[in-house]
């Protein structure tokens with residue numbers, strides 16, 4: 001099936017107009033390895049123009065809109081996303097290689113982010129502060145100014161929804177640099193913003209390479225905030241670039257998120273979560289649960305029940321809507337296969353299968369469940385970013401916490417236990433930005449603040465909290481006698 005594009009993917013959005021660049025980048029279809037389209041290769045000149053356009057928007061029509069008017073615009077965009085839902089889902093599925101069902105869920109999440117932040121735009125309030133006699137003191141929440149959004153390839157629509165919608169709700173003007181591997185729905189988002197009547201320059205979309213457009217954007221002296229989602233190594237570059245301009249940065253990086261299964265867990269409820277959290281989006285999810293920690297008395301049972309599920313899993317082309325699709329690229333496949341080779345001293349408990357007749361150029365890896373693990377193993381320490389989970393036994397709560405907290409990451413964790421006291425206790429002890437008790441992922445959680453500690457990053461997006469991150473606080477003290 002060809003891409004259902006209703007726009008020219010070689011055009012980029014700057015200052016409310018669509019432009020072409022001198023050179024383009026190929027768009028590979030991860031399901032078959034073929035070139036599907038080309039996108040623009042923006043660089044420093046385009047980033048400079050986009051930042052200038054954003055500054056002009058703040059000084060112009062966009063900066064004059066009330067919070068309610070910005071909210072209405074986002075709500076209109078939410079409706080338009082739903083109107084384009086099936087085309088967006090097919091584009092995202094083909095571009096990222098994700099099963100159509102997942103791509104449809106991503107469209108729904110994008111619409112929901114726009115709805116949530118559209119509704120919230122005029123509900124962010126300051127405070128009045130009791131102060132000295134003769135004064136009235138209060139705080140104002142104001143936009144940072146120009147916000148930079150550097151987006152990865154794994155969930156383009158969801159990540160644009162959570163960061164760009166929140167930034168626009170607060171009145172910032174955004175410059176978005178989508179990932180070179182998957183930029184198409186970011187460009188579609190720009191078209192939808194224009195269809196909704198977004199003032200020129202409020203939203204600018206410049207695809208390109210990380211080391212060109214991404215580096216130019218993160219180092220630009222005209223931006224006032226950076227939202228980065230991606231790898232730890234690049235996140236460190238971005239933070240250094242932000243430091244050079246002394247601007248705040250939100251880093252949403254990787255993870256090694258554990259699920260802790262205690263003897264008294266409701267296994268029937270837990271099992272689908274244990275497995276799906278590992279294989280969703282072929283494991284290319286920052287919050288993928290790649291470590292399953294199981295209390296020893298039920299270890300064999302959990303491993304076998306997970307293995308039975310793995311044996312039923314199939315990887316295949318995105319539009320075939322299998323349990324999982326291909327990985328994003330040949331490079332990512334090599335990395336994941338390199339990790340799987342490290343399992344030679346462990347046990348491969350089960351593998352799913354790759355569908356027959358998958359195109360030879362696709363980047364397929366069979367989902368793999370690894371048993372016999374321990375917390376110090378590289379597979380239990382490093383982010384694999386592929387469809388593999390390692391299952392590790394523990395004796396008691398103390399050991400479970402030590403293993404769970406024993407990586408450089410701290411993004412998400414979950415606890416499966418019918419002992420309410422234990423779950424509440426562990427919710428406090430686990431080092432993670434989000435902890436789920438007897439669930440994992442909570443249905444997407446647009447409303448739930450999200451972000452990491454340690455090498456998983458810092459700052460929070462999603463939920464109402466993002467609106468504080470995408471604004472700055474001004475204190476006003478008035479003397480009136």
Ligand code: NAD
Pocket residue numbers: 150151152153154155177178179180208209210211213214215216218229230231232234235237238251252253254255285286287383385456457
């Ligand atoms: P990546 O860091 O390679 O790329 C992310 C973005 O940064 C892309 O747009 C890329 O072009 C850009 N970039 C690359 N080099 C750059 C540079 N020198 N300067 C500026 N920008 C640059 O990451 P990836 O491979 O696209 O994504 C995978 C990683 O992202 C994983 O580690 C994953 O855990 C993480 N991730 C985290 C979250 C989260 O919310 N915490 C969500 C999705 C992905």
